[in-house]
Amino acid sequence: MSQHQPLNRRVITPPFLVLGVLFLIAVYYLGVRFVNGMGFVTNLNGGYAWGLWVVYDIVIGTALACGGYALAVVVYVANKGKYHPLLRPALLASLLGYALGGIGAFIDMGRWWQFYNILLPWHMNFNAVMLEVGLCVAAYILVLFIEFSPVVLERFGARNLRQKLNKVLFFFIALGVLLPTMHQSSLGSMLIAMGHKVHPLWQTLYLQPLLAVLTAFTMGFAVVVFEASLSSVGFGRPAETPLLSGLGKAIVGLIAVYLVFRLGEVVVQGKLGLLFAGDLGSLLFLLETALFIYPLVVLLSPAARCNSRLLLWSAVSMLFAGSLYRLNAFLITYNPGPGYSYFPSVPEIMVTVGLVALEVMVFLYVVKRFPVLHREERR
Amino acid sequence: MKRRDFLKASVGGAAAVLTGGRVEARPNLEPAPNAVGMLYDAALCVGCKACVSKCKAVNGMAPVIEGDWYSWDSARDLSKDTLNVIKVYRDGEAQVKDRVVNGFAFEKRSCMHCVDPGCISVCPVTALRKDPQTGIVSYHADACIGCRTCMTGCPYNVPQFDYNNPFGEIHKCQMCNQPGVERIDKGQITGCAEACPTGATLFGTRTALLEEARRRMSLKPGESYSYPRGDVRHPDSRYAREAPAYQQHIWGEKEAGGTNVLHISAIPFDKLGMPPLGERSHASISETVQHTIYSYMALPAVVLGGLTYVVRRNMNDDEGDES
Numbered sequence A: 001m002s003q004h005q006p007l008n009r010r011v012i013t014p015p016f017l018v019l020g021v022l023f024l025i026a027v028y029y030l031g032v033r034f035v036n037g038m039g040f041v042t043n044l045n046g047g048y049a050w051g052l053w054v055v056y057d058i059v060i061g062t063a064l065a066c067g068g069y070a071l072a073v074v075v076y077v078a079n080k081g082k083y084h085p086l087l088r089p090a091l092l093a094s095l096l097g098y099a100l101g102g103i104g105a106f107i108d109m110g111r112w113w114q115f116y117n118i119l120l121p122w123h124m125n126f127n128a129v130m131l132e133v134g135l136c137v138a139a140y141i142l143v144l145f146i147e148f149s150p151v152v153l154e155r156f157g158a159r160n161l162r163q164k165l166n167k168v169l170f171f172f173i174a175l176g177v178l179l180p181t182m183h184q185s186s187l188g189s190m191l192i193a194m195g196h197k198v199h200p201l202w203q204t205l206y207l208q209p210l211l212a213v214l215t216a217f218t219m220g221f222a223v224v225v226f227e228a229s230l231s232s233v234g235f236g237r238p239a240e241t242p243l244l245s246g247l248g249k250a251i252v253g254l255i256a257v258y259l260v261f262r263l264g265e266v267v268v269q270g271k272l273g274l275l276f277a278g279d280l281g282s283l284l285f286l287l288e289t290a291l292f293i294y295p296l297v298v299l300l301s302p303a304a305r306c307n308s309r310l311l312l313w314s315a316v317s318m319l320f321a322g323s324l325y326r327l328n329a330f331l332i333t334y335n336p337g338p339g340y341s342y343f344p345s346v347p348e349i350m351v352t353v354g355l356v357a358l359e360v361m362v363f364l365y366v367v368k369r370f371p372v373l374h375r376e377e378r379r
Numbered sequence B: 001m002k003r004r005d006f007l008k009a010s011v012g013g014a015a016a017v018l019t020g021g022r023v024e025a026r027p028n029l030e031p032a033p034n035a036v037g038m039l040y041d042a043a044l045c046v047g048c049k050a051c052v053s054k055c056k057a058v059n060g061m062a063p064v065i066e067g068d069w070y071s072w073d074s075a076r077d078l079s080k081d082t083l084n085v086i087k088v089y090r091d092g093e094a095q096v097k098d099r100v101v102n103g104f105a106f107e108k109r110s111c112m113h114c115v116d117p118g119c120i121s122v123c124p125v126t127a128l129r130k131d132p133q134t135g136i137v138s139y140h141a142d143a144c145i146g147c148r149t150c151m152t153g154c155p156y157n158v159p160q161f162d163y164n165n166p167f168g169e170i171h172k173c174q175m176c177n178q179p180g181v182e183r184i185d186k187g188q189i190t191g192c193a194e195a196c197p198t199g200a201t202l203f204g205t206r207t208a209l210l211e212e213a214r215r216r217m218s219l220k221p222g223e224s225y226s227y228p229r230g231d232v233r234h235p236d237s238r239y240a241r242e243a244p245a246y247q248q249h250i251w252g253e254k255e256a257g258g259t260n261v262l263h264i265s266a267i268p269f270d271k272l273g274m275p276p277l278g279e280r281s282h283a284s285i286s287e288t289v290q291h292t293i294y295s296y297m298a299l300p301a302v303v304l305g306g307l308t309y310v311v312r313r314n315m316n317d318d319e320g321d322e323s
């Protein structure tokens, strides 16, 4: 008997229908995008080649989808089996988040009908960070699916297949740790080539990959903590606080390392003055840093780590911190030069909202029909 | 190896590479041996936009009309219909040419045909290529996936995507040498240099243009100089004119690894909207970091091997845990 089971509740609920409507609105605008062109739904221009779709759906979305990655590292590499109950929902959220990133990349791709060129060796440019991101993300979506497939096989009682898969699963789990490390760091490296367009407080050149991986990790853990606390509230399941508090410890370490590099770079490169310039860049930097420091300070105390409310707040703070870091670097303080400005259009926003709605709908459906959540301890 | 040791080693190694600690840095690329380019002298430009018009004739592009007063073309910036544009600097009353305060000046914007181009470095599918002889940076729509990374990687915002077309592509100056035009291969010069009445846009090899630019740098303000038109190596004609007070700065000699299109001016380049660039190309930094991390895929393979071993061990430990 498995330790996981479906929630077995009604799928079609009023919130589900609202999400469905949001998704249909996105479908409409996507129709316009593919029939008339991207210019009819987005505010992209000659200076801002990337807008909400790239920065939210891919750059931030995949980091938010690092829960599966972060937990896989803890469960399998660091051999902390007790976190197992959290792994399946985290994997599912990761799979959906990355799928959203993949869809986002595709709809944003100006010449989508030639996307396969990125898979043809004679077209590949191994100097391009984007090549690595594209291939790695695509491969990782497949790996996530394989990692998650035991759940599907279990649901349909395919015992034989499942046993066969179990024999090779370790390889995919290892891949599932390697691939995100590669492309999450590359998402940071992508900023290097943008040079002067990236605000000096975010243009850390050689540190870009490290900062990107560290924030991906913190966001991954934060998402796990967030989802677990939320699903215990939302579905009225017992809290997994003891497990989560252990993650809290890891989070403290990660943020500490991140802040040392992040602030150290500012000091060493003589950019301290920019911090107190009082302009948008300095304010955003301070806000972002404060959002990182809050969970650090809170989770430092062992008592707070067992308090599910504080845990939830810390997770939220970290999610905002990591998202803001990427949003600031890629979009808000990004400055291509005089004459250009960008703010996402309503259709652009609705497409992203609709895709997230789809993600949530699929998540709800799968946890209600597939053995994803851990069997409740008591009862 | 014990798991602990392995973890320590791999974390240490990963930290070293993630911060770009090892592997030699890739320097800026060098100019192509027979690099051709242009020299734009902002002080000579009278803003007539003959070059803009000629460029559109050569490339079969429509004029862009913005506002109600225009001559020929009033494009304000590069776009899918404009590969070459003349921009205006204006301050206060805008009375005197090439003066920072209460003055005005012109500046040309088009592909600089960088020596170490950001656009080429970042394109995942090699849709932007540099001719090994002429150094001309060309675009190949059959390879392009439309990711627009080239737009983010170009310090001058040159590549322009045609957003209002469901099958849009990138548009940029290809120095009049794209298939079907091939002016350079046929021994002609670029359309804009041919059309320029003042010689403000001059065609030639990068070497010859650099020499010409240096000669102009050494002129005393007010000194008479015989300015060439067309091709600097064998000008169509020359005319005498008093030299302006040039800024001692040849844009593109060094900026981000240098460019084949050079600019000189009588007012500082930041006033003309040129970006703040150092001498090192960001392409070279980006590639150094990328190749350091991947060291040609060896490192990820090693890490994967280690991870596989560790994961396998730990999964076996968990055996009793599973159903």
Ligand code: SF4
Pocket: B110, B111, B112, B113, B114, B117, B118, B119, B120, B137, B153, B154, B155, B156, B157, B158, B159, B172
């Ligand atoms: S100016 Fe921009 S588009 Fe032209 S070669 Fe340089 S990087 Fe490429």
Ligand code: SF4
Pocket: B122, B123, B124, B125, B126, B127, B128, B143, B144, B145, B146, B147, B148, B149, B150, B151, B159, B170
């Ligand atoms: S838009 Fe085309 S040319 Fe530009 S980087 Fe992407 S694939 Fe390359």
